[in-house]
Each structure stands twice: as structure tokens, then as C-alpha cells.
Amino acid sequence: MANHYYNAEDLGKFSSVGEYQKPMADKFFAWYGEVFAEGNLTAREKSLIALAVAHAVQCPYCIDAYSSDAFEKGWSEGQMMEAIHVASAIKGGAALVHGVQMMNKVKEIAM
């Protein structure tokens, strides 16, 4: 077993997942390509969304890839950090809003 879980070089090997299951990998990469193409949203807008989501799902590969991609597509450092704050606010809010559930439960059982 490897002595570490993440290796930056593994990002470049992403397409090798097709070695064990080619038809599904082919579908995934074709779909992925279509998702990020120009559409009702620009490829540039999608890149910033991807950067934010990458932080929400805390994927180091995605963070590397979309930090470069978003900067290359012209987003400024400030804009990129605000996008990450949006992701963080949703993640934080998602935790905190469950506080209502906690309150409901406590109110149910407390005297």
C-alpha cells in the first residue's frame, strides 16, 4: 500500500481509470468535456464554479486543476477567493442550519 493518500502526479493519470472499466470511463470523460464546454454558461464561469465546488468537496486534485484553470481564464485572485468564501459559507451554513433541528429536538424533550 502507498505510504500517502494524495500524490500530485496522480492527477495526470486520471484517464487511467479507464484501464479497469473503459466504457464507463469513456462516458464519464465525454460527459465531463461537454459539461465544461461553452454553453448557457461560459467555460470561464464554469471554471470558477468548479473551483468553488473543488473546495467544498476538498479535492486536492480539483483544487490544483481549477486554481490554474480559473486564473488562466482570467479570474483575479480576489474573485477566486470570494468564490471559495461562497463555497465555505454554504458549507458552514449547511452545518449551522442543522442547529434548528437540534433546537427542535431539545425543545421536544426538555421540560
Added chain:
Amino acid sequence: MKSLKAQHHILSDTHEQIEILEHGINHDDSFKLIPFQQKMEEAGLFPLRPTGLEIFQINVGKMCNQVCKHCHVDAGPDRKEIMTRETMQQCLDILAANPSFKIVDLTGGAPELNPDFRWFVEKIKELDKHIIVRCNLTIILANKRFNDLPQFFKQHSIEVVSSLPFYSRDRTDRQRGNGVFEDSIKALQMLNAVGYGKEGSRLKLNLVYNPAGAFLPPSQEILEKEFKTTLKKDFDIDFHSLYAITNLPISRFLDYLLQSGNYEKYMEKLVAAYNPVAAAKVMCRNTLSIGWDGFIYDCDFNQMLDMKVDCSAHHISQFSDTVLSNRNIVINQHCYGCTAGAGSSCGGAVA
């Protein structure tokens, strides 16, 4: 900021640059890339041969009012290399005798800083050639004597190609120096005011994008739309085409790559993005590049690496269309910059 030459920087020695490109940072081959020649052989493009002598690109001097961080010329106010009127006359004689050259592309430094620039333009125009001037925009505002350049360009139907690395102040100034964005915007408005860049106008105004960092340009087509939308909305500026140009690992951009620890990754990125379709369309196949002192090169990048044409016609005094048409184009590892992705030339993407 001083030029590398004025700093007596080790990279002002072109041999040092070539050593790094061929053998890595420590010259010890510990970082090896596939030789560019091998890639060209695989594509059936070696030796690389000219397709014609169509564009006569003249570097009229290395003096510039700006000191951009990515400049492959290492241009700046401290560079004194300037083409003389005698050398210009030799260029004019060649242009008069060789009708295959339809386009004369004037570059520098800031070409307008050559004291004979206007005389040269007028003489080229008498030969009925299409003229491109690579204008850095800020020169128009650098001194009162340059304020009438838009009118001068218009009078001679010059195509203006201008660098504007981005449509935001921050990214432009980081690459080209503080205040460059603001002056560039004013200069573009002055060019628009005399009719440049307007839809349907014969007065062509094209912009050049190059990445402000160690990465490749995004899609030229998409970027052009974004430039057009933003420049129109924010500054009421119009232009025709956007050329996305890749930075080649030469001179000050090479220095940046080395200083920032990006050299090896950037080279790997260029090699990984090698595109044989772009390789077949590289600009050196229909262009000659003339240095301020009259020496002949395959392109402006080879010129800055002092890699002269590989034939007996080294200098304009020895010009021979037959010899130059039958030469093999000189290539090296920096050429990966022109063949990456959609390719890169002085006219932007090629594939």
C-alpha cells in the same frame, strides 16, 4: 527596472539561454525533454522548410519606453541598439526587388522610438507594401511628439497591432508596469477616435494577449469575445481581432520562469501541448526577421537568441531570395512555444 543587459545578467548571454534550453538549469541534462527536432521528424516536418518569402519583419531597435517582465527582446529605455537609415535603405532595396514580400511588419522595442521611423514608413509605403506596426500603445502618450501617431498611422493605412495582456488593470500592470493599463486605454481611445478598430473600418486595430504568468493562453476565440465585451462596456473601446500569443522561454520570460521556479513545469506544459497541426503552420515558414544591424533570422525569437539563418545569406547585404527560400529553418527547444495548443505566431493562434 533595468534590462538584463544593463544588469550584466547571466541571461543576457544568449549562449547561457541556449544551454539552459538544451541541457537544463544546471546544464547537466538532469532535466530532459524530447528534442523539438524529434517531434518535427515524427510529424514529417524536419528539416523545416520555408513555404515562401511573404512577411518581412524588421526589428528597428531594442529601445522601448516600457520594461515588460515577459519581454523576449529584453527591451527598455537603456537599450541603445537602433537601426540606422543606411540599414533601412538596404531593407527598402530588398523590398523593391522582391515583390513576394507583401507585408512589412515593424517591431522593436518601440519602433516609433527609432528617429527614422516615420521616414522609413513613408518609403515602405511608396513601394505599395502593407505595413504592420507593433505599437505598445503607451508610446503614444509618452511624449507630445508621439501624440499624433494615430493620425500618422491612419495617413499611411498602417495596421496597428498592440499588446494589451488583459482587460483588467491589475493583470496588465503586473506584466507591463504600473500605469500601463490606464495609458493603454487612453491610447486605444485615441486610435478609435481617428477611426481605428471600428466595425467595417479599413483601419485595422488588433490586440495581443499574452499570459501574465507561467501558463498557456486560453482559447483565442473565447478570449476575443470577452475582451470585446469588457472593453466596450467599461471604456467604449472597439478593436478588430485578438491575437493570443504564447510566451516563449527566452530572455526576461526565461528569467521569470527560473526565478519563480516554474521553468521545468512550463517546458513540460509546452511539450505536452505540442500540436503537429500548429507545427506545420509556424510563422517562420513565410517570414524573415531582420535585426537592427541587418542580420537575417528565421523569426524574432531566433533573433533574440542570436541564431542566424542557416545559409550563406546571413546579412541583408548578402540577400538572395533563392538562397533564403532554400534554407533549412533553425529550430531549438524554445520552438515548442509556437507549436503548443492552438499554436502561436505574431498573428496569434494558427491551428
